[in-house]
Amino acid sequence: MKSEDIAKLAGVSRSTVSRVINDYSNVPDETRRKVMKVIEEYDYRPNAFARTLAGKKSETIGVFFIIENSIEGELQLTYNDFYTAYLDAIVDVANQKGYYVLVQTICKEEDYAKVNKAFREKRIDGGILIGTREDTLAKIEIDKIQDKLVIFDYELNTLSYLASTKNITILNSNDEVAISFAVEHLIERGHKHIGFIKGVESTLSARRRYDGFLKSMKLNLLTVNENHVLNGEFDQNVAYKEMKKAIDNKMIADSYICANDYMAIAAIECLRDYGYNVPKDVSFVGFDNTRSGQLMSPKLTTLTPDFFGMAKKAVEIIHLKSNDENANVPDMIEYKVDLLIRDSVENVIEVQ
Amino acid sequence: MKSEDIAKLAGVSRSTVSRVINDYSNVPDETRRKVMKVIEEYDYRPNAFARTLAGKKSETIGVFFIIENSIEGELQLTYNDFYTAYLDAIVDVANQKGYYVLVQTICKEEDYAKVNKAFREKRIDGGILIGTREDTLAKIEIDKIQDKLVIFDYELNTLSYLASTKNITILNSNDEVAISFAVEHLIERGHKHIGFIKGVESTLSARRRYDGFLKSMKLNLLTVNENHVLNGEFDQNVAYKEMKKAIDNKMIADSYICANDYMAIAAIECLRDYGYNVPKDVSFVGFDNTRSGQLMSPKLTTLTPDFFGMAKKAVEIIHLKSNDENANVPDMIEYKVDLLIRDSVENVIEVQ
């Protein structure tokens, strides 16, 4: 069933069928009804690829997840819980706006070509890049991408070195402020010896979270004990080992702010394995509001990015730019992060 | 840049360019090289939509997640951890085979039309349906779908009522056998009073998991205490409340097999909240091998479906069928489920 068939059945031309489908104004109600009746009767759907070829948008958004150190045969997205949180929000928002969502994972070096490919094949109106590292944009041949690209978690300065920034918008979480919420929360609960578990330094978010920690501690006139800063690399196994070292060295902080939930969960497990009580002995604040943190016991106090807000904006920007190349879109937007207080922070009782 | 431009630059016709791109055999090496050189120089990619319109496959697979009782503003996929596990595996396998993956969530009644729409618009070569309930296929207007549809977790009997089964293949986990692994594992550890927390009865998997439990208990000459069977509805909150009731009634089993991990996690939390030790007092086996179960403490012993195996088969079937309508594909394939022994099952010490 194609538009020509509908035209014949309705006694009009293909042009008119097309006008009805695209809801053009210059079609009298009578004609519109006549055509719609046939369309509905046969449940006709215009071929999406023909429409796009003839000049319509593909109404598809690409989402690309960059996964470093991927493990063959492992579930990559699941392993990065906040990736699925973004995906989830993007699918939800995009579907609501009538967009289809194309998902790709980039695990190997040669996978980077996929981003470019999806654009150049004209499959998508725009793309969203998640999991970006400092060197990612170079690998992607960003200058060949003509359409809109929205990048989550990327440094604006790095971007400005590139020629074509006008097609790119960065969406960041305000990680520094977020961490200050955590620091202040801990201080309110009487914590002074606050530690930090760091993420992968090649990501902007890891750097900003740590910077935010240092700044906020300073602002609150607390000193950072370098033995209380652990390199968790966003990885549960690494975080476990680092916490074990801290235990061995008897260098445990009152509490730890962690650059993601997984490291918090692993560190808590480690402390428990060696006889400590969480949160009584040591308190924890995570980052990302993962389901695992929500289900564990004690429920993890965590920082929660605005997944839906960022997803919505990303889709909106792509929509805007694909319909009007000259639309004015900011280079970077920063989103606030909320502190979600649950049960993993305990009051510190001052020992006199 | 289009094929005509490449043709001109290479001094050949568009036909030849097309032959090179599609790797046809009747092109001399010399010509092929000449054309490839230009293609690479300009990093030319054929317009996917034009290719498809001209007769090629869309090389896109649709994945549809049916989400019941969805909550506005909640992360739907994340909330169902095993959904993302399937998605993950599908994206991975599909990408490897050169397929794009289109993701849609079906939350509201009117969303069911999306499945049909994606097919009728010719956006996808085939689709995968996840989260199917008994009445799902009726809502989807399955008879209008001409292309291949793979359904996860669906009853073959229900299917045979439908006119067009030839386009459908069902991929199931062998839940009954899976549960028998769990029962036997518990028996080996000395458990006799084994309980069960049930899922949503309108899903095949929930029914089969419970049936499997009853059968396996019988086979092992153990009686099922109906007070030890809880209706968790696959939901953490419901499971928590049901476990609370059991505690109030002092009707707690030695151990519980749960139709999913989340209910196990919630039940464990409940028992702890009321002073019980898990696994010392009560043991647990979950289902789905979620990340939350892996990260919790004690690490959850669970049944793990073959996510990759099923994903791979689904993609392969769609590939096969979209290239040869008459390809013979089974109506249903059943996949084995593995028991993943971790730390949530303790030996029961016989009290003399």
Add this chain to the structure above:
DNA sequence: CTGAAAGCGCTTACAG
């Protein structure tokens, strides 16, 4: 208000 015609960028018989 509406139809005939051109065009979107490919692929594929067809003919040589």
Add this chain to the structure above:
DNA sequence: CTGAAAGCGCTTACAG
């Protein structure tokens, strides 16, 4: 082995 031509199923100036 290769090119000219038709066709995939739409949309959109264009002309009336």
